């Protein structure tokens with residue numbers, strides 16, 4: 001299979017409701033999609049970076065720059081395409097994992113479509129559907145939060161994740177527990193908003209029997225998480241800090257996390273995500289699939305990944321309607337709290353031309 005070029009498609013999709021985290025508020029999802037064109041057909045990649053480097057150091061325009069300037073030319077120069085060789089080919093370029101992941105995803109999709117194999121088969125999925133959680137943003141008031149959570153529970157979501165930050169943590173958690181009971185699977189995500197000096201405060205979450213607290217401290221503070229884990233009862237889960245299988249193994253050995261959030265974009269691709277899964281299974285550490293407000297393309301691949309046996313906790317793999325009024329693919333719709341793993345070749349879904357055109361703000365052809 002030979003690379004003929006890559007189309008970078010900048011898209012902008014309004015969210016059904018603003019999504020507020022400790023680092024900002026999103027009302028629109030802007031991202032770049034990659035159409036990887038080969039002599040044997042095409043494949044789609046989705047780059048999960050946001051327009052601003054607030055979740056992590058990557059951002060949309062930066063990803064487009066590194067793709068067109070370094071990553072795509074290097075891949076083209078490496079000879080015949082092989083999805084399993086993409087990461088190695090791109091290794092000389094430091095970082096830029098979200099951009100690399102998007103390119104690898106597009107190549108993998110093209111390869112699997114041509115071979116008639118699905119992402120689920122390729123990654124090692126062992127289930128045909130996955131249980132779904134939902135990530136609930138910071139709200140203006142506790143009543144507004146309770147309305148939102150109640151709505152999601154009515155829709156069938158099997159796990160609730162509350163975004164937290166200093167000033168919005170113990171009270172919203174208490175309110176959700178009081179209203180919806182102890183049976184609801186509940187967890188929180190701080191997106192690095194605390195410091196170790198907040199340990200005593202975070203221990204006030206202990207009585208609420210949370211599944212986990214996700215990334216309370218800054219990305220590079222792995223030892224801080226290990227210290228924090230000894231001071232609070234809630235299991236610590238890492239998101240931003242885990243950028244590879246190597247960093248996952250190190251964090252686990254240091255006692256910095258008891259659970260790992262796996263996001264393929266953050267770790268450089270779906271193949272590295274599988275290696276993290278394998279390492280965590282080996283270490284006896286539970287994993288779950290994170291989310292980056294993906295379109296139906298990224299969602300298809302995430303749902304396939306979440307169907308691997310070590311994904312024992314529900315993921316942020318929500319239905320399309322939680323984010324978008326109109327997805328770029330046929331929508332993913334919850335069925336009894338689950339999403340079905342696509343079985344068609346490659347991602348098993350493709351963009352709907354009209355829906356894609358509707359949200360496209362710029363298209364750039366990168367020839368090779």
Ligand code: SMG
Nearest residue numbers: 021135191290291292293294316
């Ligand atoms: O895709 O449902 C989703 C979003 C899940 O909370 C989510 N993602 O830190 O885990 C996380 C955040 C990162 C993106 S926030 C804009």
Ligand code: MG
Nearest residue numbers: 189214215239
């Ligand atoms: Mg997170």
